[in-house]
Amino acid sequence: MIKTDILIIGAGPTGLFTVFEAGLLKLKCHLIDALAQPGGQCSEIYPKKPIYDIPGFPEILAGDLTKNLLEQSKQFEPGFTLGERADTIEKQEDGTFIVTTNKGTKHQAHVVAIAGGLGSFEPRKPQLENLEKFEDNGVAYMIKDPEVYRDKKVVIAGGGDSALDWSIFLADVASEVTLIHRRNEFRGALDSVEKVRELKLLNKINLITPAEVTALHGDDTLQGITVTREGEEEVIETDHFIPLFGLSPKLGPIANWGLEIEKNAIKVDTFDYQTNVPGIFAIGDVNTYPGKLKLILCGFHEATLMCQSAFQIINPGKRNVLKYTTVSGIDGFDGTRKEAPKAVVQAIQ
């Protein structure tokens, strides 16, 4: 059982900044995210795109914002459960919550902060018969451990950056990599496209376009796929099939947590962004209230206010006062201390 003060569901910018604000109040955080890496949409959908409305940053790439937020929260040693989706929540007699993921990982916390954005990112699955039967038996929608594919035959489908990047990466790991895409053109970074072209010429990637995977074969585990190209079918032997058709967000199981929901968002009280269930907060794009704007900067504000109430829940009756980091410095949980340099008081002779 993972125990923490604030369990944050969603490791996007709002969730990551919560770690920092909670840390200032000496509260420990743990984050759960369905994606394999922190950053939420910023790292998954548009890492290379600039954002112009983060206060103090005239322009910052979404990927760099994620990197900075991780750096800013590092000293407060957040824990991460990545690649797992928060599925169920149970309130305990002692007032804590236990949140269990789809992989069975249990987390216990006094406060739960849902910073889930538009929901957990679920892979967009191709419409193939038997697809579910082969999930985790040869079919995967996300690559968590590339070593699984060492010396195996792998078929990747998709035409975006992840399909290109993983084909390039696995070309040196797998015994055979086949990349299948519906069009001849790929949408991805130019150098990735070039690299795939190069690897194709070296026979390290078997490129099949314009084509689609139209059937899966095997008994208990995947043994092959049918690829259809311009009306002609061909069966290819493979150990793994990885369709990478992007992700779409779904509010998912959180919708069944007994929280008041309005238009796919969780209703909160703007005093502290608490939901109708005391101890469960919703911050960032996942919440709604009169006047709500889905902006990263609003998520930061909501996270900050929420932490004040979380402190009171975790430390009932304990006095606390707002401190300025410039005055008080920051004491990290890792033993580091940051503070403004002391002014020198010295007479000039």
Add this chain to the structure above:
Amino acid sequence: MEHNINIKVTDREGVMHQLIAPTDMAMNLMEVFKAYELPVEGTCGGMAMCASCQCYIESDHQLNEMQDEEEAMLSEAFYVKSNSRLGCQIPITSNLNELEVTLAPEY
């Protein structure tokens, strides 16, 4: 009004909506859907990176040409037809008056 056009949108339940869209607010079709609270997520915010605003163009208006990003996204999306476009890539301009579109199924 001078800066408004009419757009007919058929939603996923087959219900038709008459929308009035301003041409002077630098809006795109996805944003107009959202402004009228039609069930369009616009997940990526309008970067042609999610296809949640895919719609079918039912009238024979001359639309702006499809750029590479939109074409690539549509090549990966589901339920794509020959008249598919991403709403976020269609700027609201006066020549689109009486445009008729249908929302593509959600995926």
